[in-house]
Each structure stands twice: as C-alpha cells, then as structure tokens.
Amino acid sequence: MPEPEPQERQIRHLDARSLRGLAHPLRMQLLDSLRFSGPATASQLAERLGESSGATSYHLRQLAAYGFVEDAPEHGKGRERWWRTSHEGLYFDEALFTDSNPAVRGALDMVMHEVATKHAQQVYTWLGNRHTWPEEWVQGSDMSDMTLRLTPRLANELIEKMHALVDSYRDLPEAADAPDAERVRIHTHTFPISTD
Incomplete structure (x- = not known):
C-alpha cells in the first residue's frame, strides 16, 4: 500500500485585525496551552x-471571535464547553512589520515580546529540570549561538532552509511509536546586531 500523504499543517496567517485579537498576554497563554496540552x-x-x-x-x-479557537464538542459532557485551537501555528503577514498604524505596531510589539518571553521561560525551565531527564536527552539538547555576516537576502534564505530542515523531521514514522520519543521545542532567532 502507498504511504498516506502527509497532511498540510494548519497555519493561521495574522493580519492587522487578527493580530489585535491576539494581542493580550492571557489570550496568548490560553492559545499556547491549548496548542501544547490539547x-x-x-x-x-x-x-x-x-x-x-x-x-x-x-x-x-474573544479568541473564538477572531478564529483562533473553536468548540471541541466531542470532549464535552452536558453543559461543559470544551475548546481547542483552530490551527497549529502562526504566520505573521509581512505587511504587519511595516504598518504605519500605531495600534498595529503596538499589538505586534506586544505579541513579539510575549513570544520572546515564552521562549526564554521554556529555556529556563529546561535548564532547571534537565537533571531529571535521561542522559540521552541531555546529550540531545542544544543551546548554541552563532554570528554570521549576511545580507538580508541571505538571512531570509538561511531562515527558509532552517524551517525546511525542521519540517523534514515533522511526523517521522520512526518517532511515532518509539518509547523514547518526546515532544521537542526548537526555537530559532535570526536578527542583525550592532557591532559597536
């Protein structure tokens, strides 16, 4: 039998309207919790x-009004209302980064700072708890930083290649039923720095 085609991931494209609907710390925490814990x-x-x-x-x-979450009726009993995410990830529309509207810029800054804070918290949690993980997982973790000299075009090319590489590891049959498989967080940050 042929292998089933991998399903395309549901990615939510953020525009100015949906960004304003997401730009609240508790909303972002709720969305993250539903994405990672179900x-x-x-x-x-x-x-x-x-x-x-x-x-x-x-x-x-509010998240439902903007299409970020939806009812999960298969989980509910009686009047209990269950929620699930409507997507697996977020994609920021390029126009958001050059929008001249101060409200859009403020919402984008708030969301980006919350994402950066969440990334830092996840790293701190790993550092504080890595002693509880098997040695194989300690060896299978990484905290690296590298500095390159690139043009904006080359930086974009690098980002695309990193994302493609990570996607090539998504839903591998080898990890599906492996007893030692765990969910792994991968953070990437690519940005210019001043040399002063």
Missing part, C-alpha cells in the same frame, strides 16, 4: 494558568 474547558485552563474562570471564559470567547 482541548480543555475554561475552568481547566484557569486552574492551569492561575487565572479566574471568568477571565479565561471571556478571553476564550
């Missing part, structure tokens, strides 16, 4: 994030 109720998310269920309910409804 469907949940507002009460479960409140407990997980240390928030009130009223706050999580309100912000889940």
